[in-house]
Amino acid sequence: MRNLEVKKKIITETKALISQQRNVTIKDIADRCYMNIASVNYYFGSKELLIQQVLEEVIQSLKTEITHLLEVNEHKTKTELLEAMITYTYNFSLENIGLISYLFLNQDSSEQAGNLLIQTFFSNNTFTNLIYEKLNVEMKTQDPMAIYAKYVILFSSFAMPLFISIASSTASSVQIETFKNEIFRQYFIQELIRLIEG
Numbered sequence: 001m002r003n004l005e006v007k008k009k010i011i012t013e014t015k016a017l018i019s020q021q022r023n024v025t026i027k028d029i030a031d032r033c034y035m036n037i038a039s040v041n042y043y044f045g046s047k048e049l050l051i052q053q054v055l056e057e058v059i060q061s062l063k064t065e066i067t068h069l070l071e072v073n074e075h076k077t078k079t080e081l082l083e084a085m086i087t088y089t090y091n092f093s094l095e096n097i098g099l100i101s102y103l104f105l106n107q108d109s110s111e112q113a114g115n116l117l118i119q120t121f122f123s124n125n126t127f128t129n130l131i132y133e134k135l136n137v138e139m140k141t142q143d144p145m146a147i148y149a150k151y152v153i154l155f156s157s158f159a160m161p162l163f164i165s166i167a168s169s170t171a172s173s174v175q176i177e178t179f180k181n182e183i184f185r186q187y188f189i190q191e192l193i194r195l196i197e198g
Contacts, residue, residue, distance in 0.1 A: 007043050009033060014054050019098035022106070026050075052112050058099060059120050062092060063127050066158075070134055082157070082189045089158045090180075121155055150196045157192050 013032045018024045026047040030037045044050040065088060073081045093100060120127065131154075132147055141147060 003043070010040060010043060010050065011054055011057065014050060015057075015099055018051075018054070018102040019096070022102065024102070048112070052116075054099075055113055055116055058096065059116055062089075063120065065092070067127065067130060070130065074134075078193055079189055082192060083185065085158060086185060086189065153192070153195055157188070 010029065010033050014024070014029050017028060017032050021028075026037050026040060029047070029050070030040045033040065040047075040050065044053065066085065069081070069084050069088060073084050076084075119125075122128070128151070131151060
C-alpha cells in the first residue's frame with residue numbers, strides 16, 4: 001500500500017474505533033489496523049496528531065455539506081433552507097454520535113475539538129465569509145455586528161440538535177427526540193426566522 005492509502009486506512013479505522021468506545025489507545029488503533037504502534041506513529045507522529053486529523057475530517061465533512069446545502073437551496077425560501085440545514089445537522093449528529101461524543105467529551109481531544117470548532121465556524125475564513133454573504137443577502141444589512149450576532153444565533157440553531165444528541169447519548173435513561181418531531185422543527189424554524197429577522 002502507498003503511504004496515502006495507509007494513512008487513509010488508519011484514519012478510517014480510528015473513526016470506526018472511537019465511534020464504538022469511549023477510551024481509545026494508540027495500541028487499540030494499531031491492533032485495529034493490523035500494524036504495530038511504531039507504524040501508526042510513523043504516519044501521524046502521535047495519537048494526538050492522528051485524532052486531530054480525524055477531527056479535521058469530521059469538521060470538513062460538515063462544512064462541505066453545509067456549503068452544498070447553501071448552494072443547492074439558494075433559490076428556496078429561508079424556511080426551506082433552514083429546514084434542510086437543521087435536518088442535515090441533526091441526522092449528521094445521529095450518524096456520527098459516537099465519534100462526536102468522543103471528540104468533544106474525551107479529555108484527550110476536547111480542547112482540540114473546541115479550538116478547531118472556533119477556528120472553523122467563528123474566525124474570518126472562506127466558509128464564514130460565505131455564510132456572512134448569505135446573511136447579507138437575506139438580512140439586507142451591512143452592519144458587521146448585526147451580521148455577526150445573527151450568525152451566532154444561526155450557528156446556535158444548527159449546534160442545538162448536535163448537543164442534544166450528545167447529551168442524549170451520555171444519559172442512557174433519557175432519550176430526547178425533539179428534532180425528530182416535524183411539528184417541533186417547524187415551530188423552531190419559525191421562531192428562529194423571527195429572531196434573525198427582528
